[in-house]
Amino acid sequence: MEQILNPLQTSLGRLKMNSPVTVASGTFALENLDFIVQEHLGAYVCKTITRYPKKGNPPPRLYETEAGLLNSIGLQNPGLDKFIAEDLPILRKTLTVPLIVSFSGASLNEFEQMLECLENQEGISGYELNVSCPNVENEGITFGIDPDVVYKLCALLSPLTNRELIVKLTPNVTDIGVITKAAEDGGATAISLINTIWGMAIDYRNGMSMLKKGIGGYSGIGIKPLALALTYRAAQAVKIPVIAMGEFITGRMLWNSFGLEHL
Amino acid sequence: MDKPRHQFLERTIYSREELCGDYFILWIWDEALGEKCQPGQFFEIRAHYSIADAEETRSLPKLFKPISIYDNAEGRIGFFIKKVGTGTNALYKLKAGDLLELIGPLGNGFPFVTGRRILLVSGGIGYPPLWYLQKELIKHNLLYWVHGGSGQNDVFPCDEIWTEDGSFGKKGMVTEGIRKLIAEKKIDLIYSCGPIPMLKECAGITNKLNIEHYCSLEAYMACGIGVCYGCAIPVGYENDWNYLRVCKEGPVFNAGEVLWNKF
Ligand SMILES: Cc1cc2nc3c(=O)[nH]c(=O)nc-3n(C[C@H](O)[C@H](O)[C@H](O)COP(=O)(O)OP(=O)(O)OC[C@H]3O[C@@H](n4cnc5c(N)ncnc54)[C@H](O)[C@@H]3O)c2cc1C
Ligand SMILES: Cc1cc2nc3c(=O)[nH]c(=O)nc-3n(C[C@H](O)[C@H](O)[C@H](O)COP(=O)(O)O)c2cc1C
Ligand code: FES
Numbered sequence: 001m002e003q004i005l006n007p008l009q010t011s012l013g014r015l016k017m018n019s020p021v022t023v024a025s026g027t028f029a030l031e032n033l034d035f036i037v038q039e040h041l042g043a044y045v046c047k048t049i050t051r052y053p054k055k056g057n058p059p060p061r062l063y064e065t066e067a068g069l070l071n072s073i074g075l076q077n078p079g080l081d082k083f084i085a086e087d088l089p090i091l092r093k094t095l096t097v098p099l100i101v102s103f104s105g106a107s108l109n110e111f112e113q114m115l116e117c118l119e120n121q122e123g124i125s126g127y128e129l130n131v132s133c134p135n136v137e138n139e140g141i142t143f144g145i146d147p148d149v150v151y152k153l154c155a156l157l158s159p160l161t162n163r164e165l166i167v168k169l170t171p172n173v174t175d176i177g178v179i180t181k182a183a184e185d186g187g188a189t190a191i192s193l194i195n196t197i198w199g200m201a202i203d204y205r206n207g208m209s210m211l212k213k214g215i216g217g218y219s220g221i222g223i224k225p226l227a228l229a230l231t232y233r234a235a236q237a238v239k240i241p242v243i244a245m246g247e248f249i250t251g252r253m254l255w256n257s258f259g260l261e262h263l
Numbered sequence: 264m265d266k267p268r269h270q271f272l273e274r275t276i277y278s279r280e281e282l283c284g285d286y287f288i289l290w291i292w293d294e295a296l297g298e299k300c301q302p303g304q305f306f307e308i309r310a311h312y313s314i315a316d317a318e319e320t321r322s323l324p325k326l327f328k329p330i331s332i333y334d335n336a337e338g339r340i341g342f343f344i345k346k347v348g349t350g351t352n353a354l355y356k357l358k359a360g361d362l363l364e365l366i367g368p369l370g371n372g373f374p375f376v377t378g379r380r381i382l383l384v385s386g387g388i389g390y391p392p393l394w395y396l397q398k399e400l401i402k403h404n405l406l407y408w409v410h411g412g413s414g415q416n417d418v419f420p421c422d423e424i425w426t427e428d429g430s431f432g433k434k435g436m437v438t439e440g441i442r443k444l445i446a447e448k449k450i451d452l453i454y455s456c457g458p459i460p461m462l463k464e465c466a467g468i469t470n471k472l473n474i475e476h477y478c479s480l481e482a483y484m485a486c487g488i489g490v491c492y493g494c495a496i497p498v499g500y501e502n503d504w505n506y507l508r509v510c511k512e513g514p515v516f517n518a519g520e521v522l523w524n525k526f
Contacts, residue, residue, distance in 0.1 A: 059506075061494075062484070066349075221325075
């Protein structure tokens, strides 16, 4: 039979993908596959894991504003060991599209340790280094705002793996181009952006923040113009692929079962 | 893959009731769906996009809203709703014949028991799930239901009513009368649903008296299916606890295991 060409087929570095659409870490899990055709995705990115289990931030952790969502989850996750022992086998069994593991460390050393552990595991096509979570103190954003640190991190990890090494950047910086370039120079094979931007909502009745932690991460429709602008700048600064997020698709994908025809 | 666990549904609203104050009921009809439902479970629901005029659509909330199953008589499923914000206001505008978007039933319901002396305690919009629950329990148990609201617009049929402003029934907080009722009616089990401070007060009493107590908790939700960890609440013991998801592990919890002082 004649093979039907898929016009959406693309690649990310060495990775062949059914479509250029991936999911945003933390907003999509296996449950969501009940609503869409998995093969429509280019890759599956899991929720960020850290070296040790993280309880996450105190509630309330969410608030929907007039133009998007505030969250303060705080990277609640079972930790690397449990992820490898319990989650990874299920992901391997369920996924037909490439798995990209998102992870974050509290130090360069921890990032390195985690990568080494994950390198020993099969069924992983790439990594997304989350250096951009606005909701935690140690892991996350402290790395992503300093070009030198981003460079060091990528230079440290890129020789250790042949898998895709995506760096997920934060919009909370002065010049995204410089950071993006630092990641490329360090050996990252792709960039993804943006993670959530700092945001806040106040309950007018008592003057208190709607989130227990005060400030959270802002995603959704309100950040789209910013996300577009930063993606544009980032893409101009480097030659490696840039994956865009910021209400491009996830909102719809998460909350609707419509699938891809509505993009 | 296993068969789908979650389904996105669109159902026509076949009738709508306007109640006192800001309360209203939306009814749908689906016998197969009704068979899957249990008291204490909820649906994520949202007004179908097409009902709103074009200008309004831009500001329509994206998120589905968690709403308990209020009634389920062979597939005649009711949602008893109070308008409080954008999401519930969009639902308020729906008329018979309009489309409702649903995901569910979700979460774990109340445990079913027989031969017990049960006190039901509800506050404000905690009323609806207990209505469905008492219909199932009443044939097999002795029931007494107390409900509290802020004023005469927040009270509904039950055995005993309290209002904060004294405009209907007894004046005060619904929790004030609980100790006496437990003793008088030899209560050995409590089911509760309402605002956190009410549940906390109630749990304080049942913990002291060592009475079994299941409560249904409210949390701000985004996905409703266990993906985002936005709805987490602290559960466990002082030195061994975790944030569990209200949408997945709940919404019904053993009140003795919720860490009320960590909210
Ligand atoms: C398991 C479960 C079952 C529920 N069942 C029912 C039901 O049967 N009937 C019903 O009317 N409501 C029910 N609720 C509450 C309902 O989900 C909220 O009222 C609704 O999400 C508010 O959305 P909104 O967009 O209208 O308000 P928003 O614009 O989001 O918020 C308006 C105000 O309400 C507060 N608020 C919003 N959501 C919540 C929440 N979930 N808990 C506490 N405060 C909140 C906000 O802080 C804000 O002050 C239930 C909630 C849960 C978790
Ligand atoms: C509830 C929630 C949880 C998130 N968790 C993570 C996470 O664990 N790791 C991560 O890299 N980004 C996380 N993000 C950020 C998203 O992946 C994405 O970068 C951001 O939401 C912007 O895209 P959007 O507007 O399309 O949602 C989270 C976002 C939300 C709303
Ligand atoms: S609402 Fe997303 S995990 Fe409960």
